[in-house]
Amino acid sequence: MMPSYFFAHGAPSLVLEKHAYTDLLNNFANSIPKPKAIVLFSAHWEESVQTVSAVDEYSTIYDFGGFQDELYQMTYPAPGNRPLSEEIRSLFAKHGISSKLDEKRGLDHGAWAVLKLLYPDADIPVVALSVNRFLSNEQQYAIGKALSELKEKDVLIIGSGGTVHNLRSVNWRANGVDEWAGAFDNWLQQKLEAWDTASLFNYRELAPHAAMAVPTNEHFIPLLIAMGAGDAHKQAKLLHRSYQYGNLSLSCWQFD
Template sequence: MMPSFFFAHGAPSLVLEEHAYTDLLKQFAAKLPQPKAIVIFSAHWEEQVQTVSSVDRYSTIYDFGGFQDELYRMTYPAPGDRPLSEQIQSLFANHGISSRLDEERGLDHGAWAVLKLIYPDADIPVVALSVNRDLTNAQQYEIGKALSELREQDVLIIGSGGTVHNLRSVNWRAQGVDEWAGAFDQWLQSKLTAWDTEALFQYEELAPYARMAVPTSEHFVPLLIAMGSGDANRQAQLLHRSYQYGNLSLSCWQFN
């Protein structure tokens, strides 16, 4: 069964950077079977109704400003997979989750920046999905769970976001890690590895510095979705964690 993953996408410039985390992403494909397709939830696509992309080939969205000129010349023209999009919509319906298809939207940087590092040739079909921060944490988990059987069909499920993502608190010149960011991620690690969904669904009240780490939840939601897709076996493994700018976390979680 194909594992599912959560990747922090950091700043848009991640795709140009060279460090331990980008090394892990660049070497990632060699450690996995070739997926039939990729299903990716990005923190940067928010909709009130669960939306499933259904395009022939993706355009590239530059949903950021003030970064290197090179970023605005990058493209990721991955093909879509309409039959898979329709299958996903059917799986959602079977689990009582309303959804709709989108035939126009391209890939935002939460999706393409990560995928370009892992699969730079853009030759694997992609289905992008939206997130909705207004759902409960249990509902986010159920969205992933609804798609779990895709893993048996060699479909790679990815959540792209960030566990500690507070842009108002970043320090562009920081060298170390802010204590509050590390404390939150340590709590999160303990609950994920124990598969303690009861605590995770209440992380806002139970986790230390939760409001600092997750001021708005759209970047945290993809983690819960990716975790939900691993509900059958309930095994979580931290593959990488580092920080930029004092508290912007770069983490990778695998769910088996």
């Protein structure tokens, strides 16, 4: 069965960078069989109703400003997969989750910056999905769980966001890691590896420095969705964790 994954997408410039985390992303395709399709939840697509993309070929959204000119020339023209989009809607309906199709939206940088590093040829069909910050953490997990059977069909489920993502607190000149960011991620690692959903669903009350690490939850949601997709076996493995600018976390989690 194909694992599901959570990838931090960091800053938009990630796709131009060279370090241990981008090395992991560049080599990722060698670690698993080539998926038949990719289902990706991005923190940068928010909708009040769960939305499923259904496009023939994706345009590229440049949802950022002030970065290198090279970024605005990049494209990721991955094909869509309308039958898979319809299957996803059927799975959501089966589990009582309302959804709708979107036939126009391209890939935002939370999607294409990660995918360009994972599969630069853009030759694997992609179905992009939205997140909803107003659902409970239990509901976020259930969204991933509803799609878990796709893993048996060689579909790769990805959540793209960030566990510590507070842009007001980043220090562009920092060399080390802020204590509060490390403390939050250490707590998170313990609970994920123990598959302690009771604590994870209440991370805002239980985790140290949760308000600093997760000031708004849209970047945290994809982690819970990717975890939910691994509910059958309940095995979490941290593949990488590092930081940029003092506290912007770059992490990769695998859920078997």
